[in-house]
Amino acid sequence: MAHEHTLTDDQRWQIALAKDRRYDGAFVTGVHSTGIYCRPSCPARAPLRKNVRFYATPADAEAAGLRACKRCSPNTQSGEEACVLAAIAAIRADGAQTLDQLADLTGYSPTHFQRLFKRTVGLSPAAFARALREERVRGALGNGASVTDALYEAGYASASRFYDNTKDKLGMRASDWSRGGEGVRIHWTVIATSLGDMLVAATDKGVCCLSFGEGEVELQARFPKANLVEAGDEFKTLFEQVTAAVEQPALDNSHIPLDVHGTAFQQRCWQALRTIPAGETRSYGEQAAMLGNPKASRAVGSANGANNVAVLIPCHRVVQADGSIGGYAYGPQIKAELLKREGAAQEELF
Incomplete structure (x- = not known):
């Protein structure tokens, strides 16, 4: 999928020929020989390319004198889209919604709804709910809330449940997050490579920074409250692996541990x-x-x-x-x- 402005007309044409419903909403296909416009996924027979123009929105197509296709209804939400939006609203209102409850809400079987939701959103309903709770924790911590208050406001039944769900994603603990990484020790060095000087830094869990043309000042700006120390021999093997990955980026580097955090x-x-x-x-x-x-x-x-x-x-x-x-x-x-x-x-x- 892509934002409409990132696609060329040739790409839009190929999407329309493939009837790729992932791009529904990104643009509409105007068929000037018939005077109608369609979703990219419209099941109707493909028109001749010379008769087709692409528009960012249904309103743009209608301004050009086209009317909506009755078969794919490009100017309305599909039933599936409406069901997913209803489920998202329910999860936002009550993160404890189960798959069965969401399926009952939308009228689909749990198995079918799970596939539909993941195809549309990119996450399962359970993963979406977890991500939403994590975002709420981060937002509360960023506003100065205590860790305990942030966890319960976000819907976690206990602090341990939060740590179980996020320990492999956040790197830092929630209390570290709320203090901007204060107390976290980051080991760093600058290595000469064929691409120029490379700054590499790591916590005990993995690499947290790799950049070019930077040094301690820039690292401190990235992690303003961390404790920066020059790396010793204990990081020699890790940093050699990082250097090899930079010199030969085509090689698999998935074995190199990372310690990154973000939304x-x-x-x-x-x-x-x-x-x-x-x-x-x-x-x-x-x-x-x-x-x-x-x-x-x-x-x-x-x-x-x-x-x-x-x-x-x-x-x-x-x-x-x-x-x-x-x-x-x-x-x-x-x-x-x-x-x-x-x-x-x-x-x-x-």
Whole structure:
């Protein structure tokens, strides 16, 4: 899925031919020979390409003199979309909703509803509820609430339940989060690489920062309340693995432990980045498609920009929709070189 503005007309045409319902809502297909406009997933026979124009919204198509297709109803929510939205509203109001309760609410069987919800949202109902609770905890902590109050306000029955659900995602404990990482020890060093000086830093759990052209000052800015110490021999093997991953980014680096934290959406974006194979690229719209949200490409770009761990979380594999290199925190030259080393085909690097 992609935001409408990230797609070319040729891409929209291929989506319409594939009747890919993931792009419903991203744009509509106007057929000027018949005077109607449709969802990308409309099951009607494909029109001739010369008769087709694409519009961002139903209102734009109607302003051009087209009327809505009665078969796919592009100007209304589908029954499935309405059911998912109703379920989301119920989860937001009462995070304790069970799958059976949500299925009863929507009129689907639990199994069918589970598939429908995950296809639409990108998460199961239970995972969505967990992510929502985690977001609420972070929001409350950011506003100065105590850890205990934040947990119970977010709907956790106990502190241990929260830690069980988030220990592999947050890295830092909730109390550390509320203090901006205060008391967390981060070991760091700067290593000379063929791409320039590389800052690498890690907690006892894994790598928390990898950047280029930065040092202790920038690391302190990223983690203002952490205790920074220059790395000793105990981090030698880990940092050698990180250096090898930078020099040969096409190699599998999934064995290198990470200690990263972010919002639930950022976590999903970063995980999606790690599933892009070396030697391949995705547009921001295509990354949004991986998350199940056709209008999230701008949010995806922001989440990628918040990534503190270059290369190991490969945001360099996301390029512009036209194949051009796009932006990168450490400059287009480093991004282009990483892609070159991975064997990615780039029509236009700058």
